[in-house]
Amino acid sequence: MSAPKPAPGDRTVIGITFGNSNSSIACTNDDKAEVIANEDGDRQIPTILSYVDGEEYYGQQAKNFLVRNPKNTVAYFRDFLGKDFKSIDPTHNHASAHPEDANDTVAFTLKDKAGEDDAPSTLSVAEISTRYLRRLVTSASEYLGKKVTSAVITVPTNFTDKQKAALIAAAADANLEVLQLVSEPVAAVLAYDARPEAEIKDKIVVVADLGGTRSDVAVVASRGGMYTILATAHDYEFAGAALDKILVDHFAKEFMKRNAGVDPRENARSLAKLKLESESAKKALSIGANASFSVESMAEGIDFASTINRLRYETIGRTVFEGFTRLVESVIKKAGLDVLDVDEVILSGGTSHTPRIAANLKAIFPGSTTILAPSTSATAINPSELQARGAALQASLIQEYESEDIDQSTHAAVTTVPHITNAIGAVSVSESGEEVFVPIVPPETAVPARRTVIVPAPKNGGDVLVKIVEGNTHIKVTKPEPKANGDSKAAKVEDAGDSDSDFSDDEEEEEEKREKVWKIGATLAEAGIRGVKAGSKVEVSINVNADLSVTVTTREVGAKGGVRGTLSA
Amino acid sequence: MATVTVSLPLPSLPEGWLAEKDFKPIGKITKDGAIARTIEPIGPHFLAHARRARHKRTFSEDDR
């Protein structure tokens, strides 16, 4: 089927996030993004299809069939789209339909027709995706009261061109026009930046997208509302499923304490029940201090009920929780940055609801870093909704564009541009008379770029020097005074770093001090502003042009004229 | 973008400082001072960037 191409005026658009575990659909209403609840009332819709007597179920209903009808239920397939059979990891498909090799691509065999004699169908992962997307679109169309024609869909940053093409084709087969594929972490950043109260600032943002089967972290330079990914990391070991597994093992052991010799993990159906209920308990522990766990006929007809408190959960899950923190640390390092460079951490994905994860991250960042998670910030957006909201916002921004215009705008000729590596700024004087760098255009800013700052003139006014320089940061480490007994402090600090933040106050005082300081680099230009009034301020504007030439404009605030000059590239 | 206001003052012009039109170019950003990276094509500010790029317009032409 050829790709649907409605005229821009005839489109009804939505944002879609299509995950291995869950998907979401979102729309905008008066420029505000809103995640749509499907007919079951779910906003996080399990990415699962199930066939029972020829009837197709999707979402939570399909997920429930993992217990009674696992063979005809297909789950965790998104990452297989556009991939060779040889390169997939089927770990998460043990308890549902198994992926098969079909001419190198991936397929599943399901009995999707009612007749007793009807043979099961072998369905490609593309076909499964099409069927699933069709359900999402139907649900969104019902909600909106008109047929959805087009969508922006989020994809992981490591989705290959082949995977993207396969997704676009699968959507086309569901009669859905893909306006654009956008990367998951940046959709999350946009969801935050689009809030009316948001200020567009230059900042370094870390997006930790912690899902069910994978965790993806990206370091994003956010510059004047434009986003450049500096580094990414992907992990398939530390994700929500690993936390489910910990609870599965915990409750299985509890069960076995009462029923010696009966391991519910050894029976497929018992294991499926155990998994579903463990996931519910895990979610409950994100809000409450306790969670109850109860399964009818858990194994051999024995009912089972138990509880777990958050402290216990955090203890048994510690290795996984630490895995998330290490993943975040590793990607910051990969970007050549330090935790002190990070202004914001956006926690995205379902697993990000977990308070311990946010608390652990908070502990490795300085107090000035904002950790945007439900447990650390009252204004945090639901992490499960960020990507779909970002996709919906983008969809509404481009819905009137001709698809050729979208293609042109997203082409490398427009998106790949020089980014300056040093900051550009002015020089101020501190109270002690030292030169201090005032950043105007931060490093990793795409050109062309334009920034303005306002700096006070010397107290008594007069002729003022505006010195434009390059600048860069380094991390200054101040080691504490060695103790009288000659104890090596370095060893102590390392110890403290590994343990939780429960060391005593006086130990905390001994910690080394790390701070980010600007260093003044090469001088680019000087400008003189004459006869500035006492108490006045000076405005300094820098334009870095596409060819890397720089235009400096500076004047006394409120005064006419001023000085303007250009540095050739 | 909002204009940032800083608190520490600028220095006074040194005695005898002279330049044509009071502007003294000294350095430049070389090719080594920049690397090619990809801006994510998303959000209103990117769309404004793309519009300027496609119509070869500058910021101030775009403001008008």
Ligand SMILES: Nc1ncnc2c1ncn2[C@@H]1O[C@H](COP(=O)(O)OP(=O)(O)OP(=O)(O)O)[C@@H](O)[C@H]1O
């Ligand atoms: N409130 C909660 N507390 C803890 N974990 C949660 C909560 N809500 C959802 N999760 C977990 O989040 C994971 C799903 O994350 P998400 O919805 O972001 O899926 P996804 O992007 O499709 O995942 P992936 O592609 O990594 O499999 C599941 O492991 C789920 O149990």
Ligand SMILES: [Mg+2]
């Ligand atoms: Mg995800």
